[in-house]
Amino acid sequence: xTEQRTVLTGKHLMQGDMACAEGxxxxxxxxxxxxxxxxxxxxxxxxxxxxxxxxxxxxQMEDELASMAAIIGASWAGVKAMxxxxxxxxxxxxxxxGLAAMTETPCVVVNIMRGSPSTGQPTxxxxxxxxxxxxxxHGDYDVIALAPASVQEMFDLTIECFNLSETYRVxxxxxxxxxxxxxxxxxxxxxxxxxxxVKRKKPKVPPEKYIPFKPDDDLVPPMANFGDGYRVHVTGLxxxxxxxxxxxxxxxxxxxVQRLCEKIRKNAEKIIKIKELMLEDAEVAVIAYxxxxxxxxxxxKKAREAGIKAGLLRLVTVWPFPEKIVSEIANQVKAIVxxxxxxxxxxxxxxxxxxxxxxxxxxxxxxxxxxxxxxFEVIRRAVK
Amino acid sequence: xxxxxxxEMHHPMAKxxxxxxxxxIWCEGCGNGIxxxxxxxxLDELKINIDKLVVVSGIGCIGRIAGxxxxxxFHTTHGRAIALATGIRLANPNLTLAVISGDGDLFSIGGNHxxxxxxxxxxxxxxxxxxxxxxxxxxxxxxxxxxxxxxTTSPYGNIEHPFNLVxxxxxxxxxxxxxxxxxxxxxxxxxxKKALQKKGFKFIEVVxxxxxxxxxxxxxxxxxxxxxxxxxxxxxxxxxDPSKAEITxxxxxxxxxxxVEKPTYEELLQKKYIKVQxxxxxxxxx
Amino acid sequence: xxxxxxxxxxxxxxxIQEVKWHVIEDFCKGCxxxxxxxxxxxxxxxxKLNVKGVHPPKLKSEDACIGCGLCERICxxxxxxxxxxxxxxxxxxxx
Numbered sequence: 067x068t069e070q071r072t073v074l075t076g077k078h079l080m081q082g083d084m085a086c087a088e089g090x091x092x093x094x095x096x097x098x099x100x101x102x103x104x105x106x107x108x109x110x111x112x113x114x115x116x117x118x119x120x121x122x123x124x125x126q127m128e129d130e131l132a133s134m135a136a137i138i139g140a141s142w143a144g145v146k147a148m149x150x151x152x153x154x155x156x157x158x159x160x161x162x163x164g165l166a167a168m169t170e171t172p173c174v175v176v177n178i179m180r181g182s183p184s185t186g187q188p189t190x191x192x193x194x195x196x197x198x199x200x201x202x203x204h205g206d207y208d209v210i211a212l213a214p215a216s217v218q219e220m221f222d223l224t225i226e227c228f229n230l231s232e233t234y235r236v237x238x239x240x241x242x243x244x245x246x247x248x249x250x251x252x253x254x255x256x257x258x259x260x261x262x263x264v265k266r267k268k269p270k271v272p273p274e275k276y277i278p279f280k281p282d283d284d285l286v287p288p289m290a291n292f293g294d295g296y297r298v299h300v301t302g303l304x305x306x307x308x309x310x311x312x313x314x315x316x317x318x319x320x321x322x323v324q325r326l327c328e329k330i331r332k333n334a335e336k337i338i339k340i341k342e343l344m345l346e347d348a349e350v351a352v353i354a355y356x357x358x359x360x361x362x363x364x365x366x367k368k369a370r371e372a373g374i375k376a377g378l379l380r381l382v383t384v385w386p387f388p389e390k391i392v393s394e395i396a397n398q399v400k401a402i403v404x405x406x407x408x409x410x411x412x413x414x415x416x417x418x419x420x421x422x423x424x425x426x427x428x429x430x431x432x433x434x435x436x437x438x439x440x441x442f443e444v445i446r447r448a449v450k
Numbered sequence: 451x452x453x454x455x456x457x458e459m460h461h462p463m464a465k466x467x468x469x470x471x472x473x474x475i476w477c478e479g480c481g482n483g484i485x486x487x488x489x490x491x492x493l494d495e496l497k498i499n500i501d502k503l504v505v506v507s508g509i510g511c512i513g514r515i516a517g518x519x520x521x522x523x524f525h526t527t528h529g530r531a532i533a534l535a536t537g538i539r540l541a542n543p544n545l546t547l548a549v550i551s552g553d554g555d556l557f558s559i560g561g562n563h564x565x566x567x568x569x570x571x572x573x574x575x576x577x578x579x580x581x582x583x584x585x586x587x588x589x590x591x592x593x594x595x596x597x598x599x600x601x602t603t604s605p606y607g608n609i610e611h612p613f614n615l616v617x618x619x620x621x622x623x624x625x626x627x628x629x630x631x632x633x634x635x636x637x638x639x640x641x642x643k644k645a646l647q648k649k650g651f652k653f654i655e656v657v658x659x660x661x662x663x664x665x666x667x668x669x670x671x672x673x674x675x676x677x678x679x680x681x682x683x684x685x686x687x688x689x690x691d692p693s694k695a696e697i698t699x700x701x702x703x704x705x706x707x708x709x710v711e712k713p714t715y716e717e718l719l720q721k722k723y724i725k726v727q728x729x730x731x732x733x734x735x736x
Numbered sequence: 737x738x739x740x741x742x743x744x745x746x747x748x749x750x751x752i753q754e755v756k757w758h759v760i761e762d763f764c765k766g767c768x769x770x771x772x773x774x775x776x777x778x779x780x781x782x783x784k785l786n787v788k789g790v791h792p793p794k795l796k797s798e799d800a801c802i803g804c805g806l807c808e809r810i811c812x813x814x815x816x817x818x819x820x821x822x823x824x825x826x827x828x829x830x831x
Contacts, residue, residue: 453760453761453762453763453787456758456760457760457763457814460758460817460819461760461814461817462808462817463814464814467814472763472814473762473763473813473814474813476812477765478765478766478767478790479765479767479769479812480812481812482812483811483812483813483814484809484810484811484812487808487809487811487812487814488809491809632810632812633773633810635806635809635810636806636809639809661767672768673767673768673769674767674768674769674772677767677769677772677773678772
């Protein structure tokens with residue numbers, strides 16, 4: 067038996083990466099495969115120390131291709147699995163992220179984003195992999211991605227990532243950045259019994275009646291683990307409900323791809339989480355996520371002090387994109403301000419949802435997050 | 451009686467196969483069907499619990515093997531079979547685990563995963579169907595294509611030195627290394643049985659005829675000619691130095707080359723786990 | 737019929753086991769491995785054409801097969817299987 071050190075209930079001063087590792091453990095993650103990369107390495111280091119304490123597996127793979135493959139394997143063997151990386155590693159993982167999407171494998175990928183493209187700025191934060199998270203691997207599939215804005219959220223949202231991933235059988239991303247990953251803040255870890263953990267939906271029928279990829283009403287098929295006696299065949303090829311390759315049947319391809327997308331889109335309202343600040347009467351809305359939302363809070367408050375009716379919509383869920391919510395806000399306000407630590411990514415989604423409402427984008431590159439004044443200035447100009 | 455029905459009802463290996471998916475897609479005279487047969491026979495003779503068997507394959511002709519076996523099986527992305535199998539193995543040490551894939555999948559695009567899994571001594575049996583080229587895509591040059599032989603991407607003859615897979619596996623740390631051809635059905639079956647019973651990273655290379663794609667570009671007019679060639683050029687040498695185990699168009703040394711004991715990753719991890727748990731107990735008691 | 741089949745007479749050897757030899761004709765792709773490597777040359781191409789347009793193998797004579805099982809193992813198509821015959825029963829039948 068393992069000594070009970072699974073959930074470190076209490077108040078801690080913790081680094082974001084560590085809180086992420088602790089969140090994973092609290093969510094029931096017992097398999098971590100990774101490859102060192104700044105600024106995500108601390109997650110692997112924490113997992114290397116902690117997994118063995120809680121009776122889990124830490125394995126350092128030869129690269130990120132292998133890390134992603136290993137967590138898919140572990141997940142099918144019935145263990146909640148995670149990997150953590152940054153941009154360059156995230157690129158390598160895309161191949162098997164597509165495999166996870168196609169084979170509907172629950173798994174969590176943490177991306178502590180840094181300045182990019184290519185090797186970019188290893189120690190500097192960025193938000194440049196946001197579009198890649200949804201569109202990184204070839205083909206159509208929908209994913210779930212959450213963006214933490216504090217060390218506490220590194221803990222909380224990692225748990226949420228596991229729960230969503232298990233519920234919808236989809237690769238789920240924690241999109242943090244080098245700033246949040248390396249930030250030290252207070253974290254409150256609740257008692258074990260207060261942490262909501264979702265268990266995988268297992269087949270309710272005996273093996274001879276089980277159709278591995280036949281979905282329930284929520285469009286998610288129950289999942290039998292390897293070794294359970296269900297003898298499942300899993301393939302990255304286009305497959306029918308039995309899991310068998312059917313690459314020459316247009317209907318099979320359409321039905322499968324449609325379901326891979328729709329199981330997320332149809333459940334979007336249940337998945338999406340947002341945080342609002344002073345939006346009720348707002349005439350200008352800042353829409354931000356992750357690190358960029360921290361300065362946005364101060365900017366909105368400063369705008370209010372200056373008599374501008376500003377509010378903040380913080381996207382906790384980045385994917386599926388909260389299109390409906392953004393559209394509603396766009397109808398209400400005169401202008402939208404979007405600060406992102408990139409050269410313009412999620413702002414495109416905002417523009418699409420905002421339709422006629424003007425959207426003011428504030429790019430940020432180089433490693434220094436937005437300053438509240440920069441955002442405030444754009445708010446001020448936007449309502450003039 | 452329909453052929454598939456007869457197969458399902460009477461063939462002794464049918465119970466291990468997804469009979470509804472037969473006949474398989476492989477060409478006339480392809481060795482992959484023979485490898486599948488030898489593998490099922492090994493399972494049969496060892497009375498392996500099929501509910502606890504997982505077979506992982508990569509991409510390519512032999513990659514389809516996972517889909518023909520009536521067990522939990524994963525047909526992965528190109529080259530990643532061993533990496534994915536590593537996750538399966540570590541997450542559930544009670545499963546019987548085999549990776550069956552091709553030379554291009556395991557040693558070109560997946561070469562890195564092979565050497566590292568062998569180095570870690572992860573407990574799995576890796577069977578490589580070596581057909582000297584990329585068959586599924588129409589016969590391109592691969593990491594094992596013999597020097598000077600012809601493929602669609604070496605139309606003037608191959609100028610790349612091929613890997614000697616058994617030498618590579620042995621050097622990377624595999625605890626069991628053997629090479630057979632698709633002709634050596636009894637010995638191959640015996641090797642698979644041995645590997646499945648042994649702990650650690652085991653590697654079996656099977657030189658497999660690819661008459662349709664590789665053979666016809668290299669002066670083999672029929673499948674049978676490739677098999678005759680394998681018979682003529684293969685030479686059994688058990689315990690032979692794998693670095694010297696030649697594999698050319700002129701000579702193929704086959705046999706068991708490595709059979710050693712070494713702690714597996716899982717065994718070493720288990721030891722560490724016990725130590726850590728003891729320390730934690732002391733800490734909690736104190 | 738190929739020359740190789742014609743060239744090899746059946747070798748008479750002690751039976752390993754009493755079996756009934758079967759071929760699932762429509763599974764055969766015509767590689768002729770079974771015919772070539774049968775240790776007693778018991779097989780030859782039949783005159784039949786199967787769904788794949790090839791001649792599946794057949795036994796040259798009922799008692800030619802010694803039951804070694806090599807053809808079953810070397811057939812890449814799972815087209816050949818041996819049915820074990822209970823020798824006691826057979827002997828009783830003779831009586």
